Amino acid sequence: MLPNPYDHIPSSALRPISGAVGDTVFHQGDPTHGLYVVQTGRVHLERVGPDGERFIIHRAQAGTSFAEASVFSEVYHCDAVIVEAGALIRIDKAFVLAAFADPAFARAYGRQAAQQIQAQRQMLEIVGIRRAEDRVMAGLIAGLLEGSIVEFAARLQLSHEATYRALRKLVQDGRVMNPSRGIYHLHP
Amino acid sequence: MLPNPYDHIPSSALRPISGAVGDTVFHQGDPTHGLYVVQTGRVHLERVGPDGERFIIHRAQAGTSFAEASVFSEVYHCDAVIVEAGALIRIDKAFVLAAFADPAFARAYGRQAAQQIQAQRQMLEIVGIRRAEDRVMAGLIAGLLEGSIVEFAARLQLSHEATYRALRKLVQDGRVMNPSRGIYHLHP
């Protein structure tokens, strides 16, 4: 149910929270209570610029956690705004900090964090590729095409049209197989 | 000297390694020995596609570590190629795993990892912004402009020309201050 490491956290530390669209879970500058796991719905983390301009620093999907770093800081550094109604769970920071004394939790946390860092680095490299064709190819090699082409395109930060065109080109050049409509993959 | 958490690792676990350009530190599929810290030089992590096409999943700079996730896996999932001669330190995985039993190490690791994840998420959001002007503004709000505009542009995955133009536009629109040549910042 919860992402891996937090299985080690006692259920007394889990605070269920429900929110409607537009609700702010916490504000920039608020004292930190802990991190959050999104069960359903979507949450945006926004930083507010000096002139009140908001920009999104993260979009948290159902099944993911956010504000993990708040466990180690005194105040939140952004706003958390609910953009799709749903249910959250807050995990109190004191419990997480205490859990680090348990080597099993610590290793589970370390593993999960290291893998996430690696995956994000790869994403940064991929979205840094300018040519749509190269980016799509890199995305395929990285195994990012699970589900629809539309989702794949969104992950690659490309329009789906550009993604379709790149895929067609790659198929024409024999670098990608297209055994049937909507199915694309590398050779063997 | 070393990034924060690894201060807790005994020096007997630190293996100095020197390499010349083109040397491969490890290959995809090799059994893992541990993670690496780049003291000087640069290292590319490359994944090899099915048709032998290589694509870079990370560029490790001096002062950063790489292959952290190898501590938790049996084999390396990419090649590490030295692209600029320098010195590395390998930290044996067994010592890192053992160190997780020390809550101080575990928390230091957790803090560092959580902050890195947050920073990378923010970078992913920023480089996902299409309009150069908006991207530059987001970069300014995020405090990414330290050092030269050229470095700033590289971080934003923009050409420096586009970055200069966006900065000029932002100054013209009164959103950014340009007190002197080469100096740009937000209002107060």
Added chain:
DNA sequence: GGCAACATATGATTGAAATCATATTACGAT
């Protein structure tokens, strides 16, 4: 001081991806 190298800056041109438009196909609901 003069030179080399680089950062800053901006104009002109080009190219590639976004956008707009339009079919076709697939799939679930009624």
Added chain:
DNA sequence: ATCGTAATATGATTTCAATCATATGTTGCC
């Protein structure tokens, strides 16, 4: 069965960032 919605697919047009070109300012070096 047919209606509606979303994914797949591709063509036409537009936009905007990359690229090329060029100039000035700044810094360190001999």
